[in-house]
Amino acid sequence: MTLPRFDVLVPETVEQACSLLAEHGGGARVLAGGTDLLVDLKRPIVQERLIEAGGGDPGRFTTLGDGEPGAIDPWGSGDPPPDVLISLHKLAGLKRIEVLDDGRLRVGALATAREIQRVPEIRDRWTALAEGADSLGSPLVRARGTIGGNICNARPAADITVPAICLGAQLELQSPDGSRTLPGEQFILAPGVTVIEPAEILTAVTFPALSARTGSAYYKLGQRKALEISVVGVAVYVELAGDDTVQAACVTLGAVGPTPLAARSAAEVLAGGKPTGELLARAARAAAADATPIDDHRGTAEYRRLMVEMLTRRTLELAVERAGGRS
């Protein structure tokens, strides 16, 4: 399937990249690994042809993308697709992954899923993030798909974004006007819609330092084991106090709402309690009640809610075990 015509500009600094975005306005898009963007660029052409072949009824094709509202128009508001792509591939600094002196983890926006998978400190300590990277697409997609692209594409099922938000990700954004940092949970407003400004680039994602008694986990439920958008994704984070009670907890759900969803009632159930099987089961029921799933071709709302309950309990058990506690 052919792509539309576009120019690719290759800036050598983040500042240049932001200036180019500002110069080209809505006609330009950032290109990272291209695994979402290039597919989106083909969509209007595919849809045009399907509409021609199907007698001009665009309504028939609204689930052509990934079944989310707005999938038929990846550019939103009926704008034409971009004719300029600003490639970030020469910005080596955006690839860096490092544990900072103060114990925080900083992952450059251009780090791929495969690079994240391979960092032992991430697997040992920010485990849910490594497990999110493990479950993205296939080896080929993981070799190109970046954390920045996964977050900026703003899909409710995004497998790196859901655990990143659960682990308290802070997003570093740069524009010609300067830089700002935003909590990950405030970034996505709706499927495909974020608070990013037109000339802004996500440069890095920073995660808080973790004490020894923390554990996290991510589980993706799909209809297949690879190359599958999740039916439900559950990320959990647990921090235990010296007396084994839950000091802090977070449960973030994917694919059961228009954006990655914080299951706040589940976190409230867990706070201050002993992580017994009974408490974790109660938290899992609360997470299922917090979910706002829909029926689509991947599963019914009822099935998704059941799976949220089951997977939240399982991932919590795993996270508590990883934190050195017993459920």
Ligand SMILES: Cc1cc2nc3c(=O)[nH]c(=O)nc-3n(C[C@H](O)[C@H](O)[C@H](O)COP(=O)(O)OP(=O)(O)OC[C@H]3O[C@@H](n4cnc5c(N)ncnc54)[C@H](O)[C@@H]3O)c2cc1C
């Ligand atoms: C076959 C296939 C299977 C897939 N499977 C999965 C899956 O299982 N789970 C999953 O979550 N995703 C999946 N995806 C989607 C995709 O691979 C991921 O979302 C990936 O992380 C996107 O990263 P990218 O670098 O390729 O982004 P790109 O396609 O380059 O960009 C995506 C969007 O983000 C913007 N963008 C990218 N980087 C930045 C930045 N630094 N600053 C500002 N804007 C930016 C782009 O302009 C574009 O709008 C799949 C895709 C394919 C083609």
